[in-house]
Each structure stands twice: as C-alpha cells, then as structure tokens.
Amino acid sequence: xxxxxxxxxxxxxxxxxxxxxxxxxxxxxxxxxxxxxxxxxxxxxxxxxxxxxxxxxxxxxxxxxxxxxxxxxxxxxxxxxxxxxxxxxxxxxxxxxxxxxxxxxxxxxxxxxxxxxxxxxxxxxxxxxxxxxxxxxxxxxxxxxxxxxxxxxxxxxx
Amino acid sequence: xxxxxxxxxxxxxxxxxxxxxxxxxxxxxxxxxxxxxxxxxxxxxxxxxxxxxxxxxxxxxxxxxxxxxxxxxxxxxxxxxxxxxxxxxxxxxxxxxxxxxxxxxxxxxxxxxxxxxxxxxxxxxxxxxxxxxxxxxxxxxxxxxxxxxxxxxxxxxxxxxxxxxxxxxxxxxxxx
Numbered sequence: 001x002x003x004x005x006x007x008x009x010x011x012x013x014x015x016x017x018x019x020x021x022x023x024x025x026x027x028x029x030x031x032x033x034x035x036x037x038x039x040x041x042x043x044x045x046x047x048x049x050x051x052x053x054x055x056x057x058x059x060x061x062x063x064x065x066x067x068x069x070x071x072x073x074x075x076x077x078x079x080x081x082x083x084x085x086x087x088x089x090x091x092x093x094x095x096x097x098x099x100x101x102x103x104x105x106x107x108x109x110x111x112x113x114x115x116x117x118x119x120x121x122x123x124x125x126x127x128x129x130x131x132x133x134x135x136x137x138x139x140x141x142x143x144x145x146x147x148x149x150x151x152x153x154x155x156x157x158x
Numbered sequence: 159x160x161x162x163x164x165x166x167x168x169x170x171x172x173x174x175x176x177x178x179x180x181x182x183x184x185x186x187x188x189x190x191x192x193x194x195x196x197x198x199x200x201x202x203x204x205x206x207x208x209x210x211x212x213x214x215x216x217x218x219x220x221x222x223x224x225x226x227x228x229x230x231x232x233x234x235x236x237x238x239x240x241x242x243x244x245x246x247x248x249x250x251x252x253x254x255x256x257x258x259x260x261x262x263x264x265x266x267x268x269x270x271x272x273x274x275x276x277x278x279x280x281x282x283x284x285x286x287x288x289x290x291x292x293x294x295x296x297x298x299x300x301x302x303x304x305x306x307x308x309x310x311x312x313x314x315x316x317x318x319x320x321x322x323x324x325x326x327x328x329x330x331x332x333x334x
Contacts, residue, residue: 048306054225056300086225141305143163
C-alpha cells in the first residue's frame with residue numbers, strides 16, 4: 001500500500017478523540033495539520049515519538065499548525081494514554097471500521113492490523129504537501145515535519 | 159529522520175566542548191539532565207573520552223524534555239548559568255552524578271560545592287541569554303533530527319547505532 005503523495009487532496013475523516021467528541025480534518029481549514037499515524041498506544045517507540053511532538057508543539061504551532069495523532073486503538077485506551085503521557089494534542093481512534101482512515105491514506109499494515117508509522121503535512125486548503133513513511137521501529141523525529149512546514153504560509157489562509 | 163540526519167547548526171566556539179578543538183572525531187550529545195538514559199550515557203562518554211584521548215572532541219547541547227521531566231529545564235539553566243562563571247563542565251558532571259536530586263535546594267548545594275557565587279548564578283538563570291541559548295540548542299536539535307534523549311551526532315551525522323561502550327567505541331574508532 002503506497003502512502004498518499006504530495007499534491008493529493010487529503011481525505012476528510014471524523015473520528016473520536018473522546019467517547020463523546022469527534023474531530024474532523026475539515027475543522028482545520030485555513031490551518032496546517034501534521035497528521036501522525038502510529039502503530040499502537042503504549043509501544044515504547046511511539047511513546048517517544050509522540051512525546052517529542054508534545055515537546056516541540058510550540059515550534060509547530062508557530063507555523064499555524066496543529067498535530068493530530070491516529071492509531072487503531074479504542075477510545076478508552078487512548079484516553080488513558082493521553083492522560084498518563086500528558087499529550088496536549090488530539091489522539092484519534094481509527095477503530096471502527098478498523099483502520100478505515102489509515103487505509104484511505106495508504107498507511108495501513110494489513111499483516112499487522114495496525115497503521116504504519118507515517119507522517120503527513122497538510123496545508124490550510126486540505127492538500128497534502130509532504131508525506132513520509134518511517135520504518136515501523138524508527139522514531140522519525142521532527143526535522144522532516146519542520147522542513148515541510150517551512151514551505152507553507154504561517155498565516156491563516158482561508 | 160533517517161540515518162542521514164545531519165547537524166544543522168555546526169559545532170562552533172560557542173559550544174561547550176572538551177578535548178582539542180580540531181580533534182578528528184567530534185561527538186555531539188543532545189541531552190536532558192533528568193533523562194535516565196542520558197544518566198546512563200554519562201559514564202560511557204567519560205570512558206570514550208579516556209580511551210580516545212586527543213582524538214575526541216565532546217560537545218554537549220541542551221535538549222530538555224520539559225513536559226516529561228519537570229526539573230530538566232531548570233537544571234539546564236543552572237548549568238548554563240554556571241558556565242558564565244566558567245564552571246559549565248563541573249556543573250554538568252555534578253548534575254548527572256546526582257540526577258535524582260535536581261530540586262532548587264540541591265542545585266544550590268552543588269553551586270556551593272563548586273564555590274560559585276549563588277546570587278550571581280540565580281540572576282544568570284533568569285537572564286534572557288541563558289534561556290535563548292537553551293532554546294537555540296533545542297530548536298537546532300529538533301531541526302537536525304534529534305528524536306529523543308540522548309541523541310548523538312558523530313562528525314555531524316546522527317549516530318543511530320548502539321551507544322553501549324564497546325560498540326560505540328568501535329564505531330568511533332572506525333572513523334579514525
């Protein structure tokens with residue numbers, strides 16, 4: 001499965017961030033979005049990756065950008081994960097139908113039943129401007145994200 | 159992001175370094191004083207310095223993970239403030255040797271042990287230049303592909319290998 005590439009319209013989604021709250025990509029029109037697919041809550045590597053994004057959030061927000069994390073874990077698992085790790089950005093549950101959003105972004109691992117470790121930078125018009133597939137065991141860091149955001153307008157576009 | 163991640167801000171005279179300025183091997187660590195893995199790396203780096211002698215220049219840059227480690231930023235400021243009085247490495251070492259105690263009272267004790275002027279030191283921690291330096295280290299690290307702490311760069315390229323003493327020493331020696 002190949003990741004959606006630069007220049008593609010980012011497919012909209014609406015997924016739970018809490019049991020009674022949903023987050024849609026379309027809500028972020030006019031702002032840049034960093035979409036972070038990761039395989040699973042609690043695996044040590046993604047803990048590190050998301051922890052890094054939590055720390056660099058002020059740098060990312062300077063680019064009029066928001067971070068959204070997604071995995072196929074259920075919402076109750078996410079709630080505890082977010083609480084314990086103190087993440088300050090939404091983590092969405094791509095749970096039912098399982099991995100549906102990961103699949104349309106080309107970021108689903110059929111053999112594992114999880115999403116890939118994949119990054120997308122989406123501009124204020126909802127167009128993918130950068131995507132990156134990381135080896136599942138490697139924390140991709142934030143340099144690629146920041147380089148991609150550098151090329152986008154920092155101000156509200158819509 | 160990959161093994162080709164490179165140090166975006168080159169090592170300069172502004173950096174805290176040990177070893178000869180033009181040593182053939184330049185090891186840069188991005189570290190957090192409260193990070194347990196950095197604590198583990200601390201004696202390993204000391205051993206590498208001992209083994210490689212004048213072939214190694216070691217640089218330390220700040221990458222405090224403040225959300226995860228509530229005392230990390232304060233400790234980083236304290237070490238940078240000690241640098242103003244010429245005792246950066248002494249403080250750096252003390253902080254790693256006493257990682258479990260990075261509260262204000264303990265920090266004051268370390269300053270006393272190093273005969274630092276505590277009042278001057280506290281004033282320096284609040285100065286914009288100390289804060290800006292830490293921010294610049296952090297941002298430069300994030301831009302260079304630092305993906306956690308400690309992150310090491312050898313001659314400008316991120317080192318993704320095993321940093322246990324034996325494998326790290328072999329990897330460094332191969333570059334000589």
